[in-house]
Amino acid sequence: MDQIPLRNQYLASYRQVTKKFEQRLPKLPFSANSITAAMLVISAIFPIFAHAKPISIIILLIILILDFLDGVASRQQKTDSKSGYLIDTASDKISDFLCAIAYIDTLIGKIFMGLVFLNVLLQFVSIKYKIHYILAVRFFILVYLLIY
Amino acid sequence: MTFFTHSISAGLIAYAVTSVNPVPGLIWACLLPAALLDLDHLYYILKDYKKFKKPIGTLHEARSPLHEVAGIGIISITSLIISFWNPTLAIAIGISISVHILEDMIMGISRPYYPLNKDQIKFFNFTFNQKVLIELSVLIISIFLWTKYL
Numbered sequence: 001m002d003q004i005p006l007r008n009q010y011l012a013s014y015r016q017v018t019k020k021f022e023q024r025l026p027k028l029p030f031s032a033n034s035i036t037a038a039m040l041v042i043s044a045i046f047p048i049f050a051h052a053k054p055i056s057i058i059i060l061l062i063i064l065i066l067d068f069l070d071g072v073a074s075r076q077q078k079t080d081s082k083s084g085y086l087i088d089t090a091s092d093k094i095s096d097f098l099c100a101i102a103y104i105d106t107l108i109g110k111i112f113m114g115l116v117f118l119n120v121l122l123q124f125v126s127i128k129y130k131i132h133y134i135l136a137v138r139f140f141i142l143v144y145l146l147i148y
Numbered sequence: 149m150t151f152f153t154h155s156i157s158a159g160l161i162a163y164a165v166t167s168v169n170p171v172p173g174l175i176w177a178c179l180l181p182a183a184l185l186d187l188d189h190l191y192y193i194l195k196d197y198k199k200f201k202k203p204i205g206t207l208h209e210a211r212s213p214l215h216e217v218a219g220i221g222i223i224s225i226t227s228l229i230i231s232f233w234n235p236t237l238a239i240a241i242g243i244s245i246s247v248h249i250l251e252d253m254i255m256g257i258s259r260p261y262y263p264l265n266k267d268q269i270k271f272f273n274f275t276f277n278q279k280v281l282i283e284l285s286v287l288i289i290s291i292f293l294w295t296k297y298l
Contacts, residue, residue, distance in 0.1 A: 037271050040254060044161055044247050045161065047165045047243055050165075083267070090217050093220050097220050097223070097246050101227060105235035109231075110232075113228045113231070116220075123261075124217075124261065
């Protein structure tokens, strides 16, 4: 891959909102890869607590915050790169899967799993055509947990 | 990581999640998928024996797409299909395989979007001794936690 896929217009507008918040954050002491690895490890234990609210909501919030912070750390430390993009997106797909799998015995869980599959396909399309598309599967799961 | 450590650690998480709704053969559904995923190395090793004569640090090149993000796509659709028949089994197999992929990605070199993209990524620059130490720690902790279920 010779360049990082560009964000589509919707994701670009989301970045404009988070950029202002990001500028107020202190300098993070951890590398982006460490934060992503922590996010993955926490994602691995998420299914154990998936049906125990409010612990599941707290863990999912931590996962989403860490996912946001890895990007912040890479930009603060000026280590954002193609490799970082690949690590971040690949980790997101594994994390999405681990968060969705625990609910697969319900209809909504099956829909989440379908979205995980679609998200992997979209990621390959993003790599091929160099425009970044994602589905925020973990965010959908969080909304589901907050509502039901 | 060795297939044994993958099997014990990934199987532990799968079993911890699914043991509340046990089905016959559940323990094997948790342990085997993580171990069997490593069979794809054999194809590449047998194909190019000289290249992988010294397997330490080179096995990331002996992985099929199943070991990367494409594997997550395949296992997500497989789990979805199995879930209509037996959700507990779908969860056990899905977690077992995905945690194996996760461990390989964190510990060493991987090519996440292989075969479409062959760029390699690495989370950390672990030395061989550090990898052995982490593997032993994971193995000991996992065996200790397994005793809770056996």
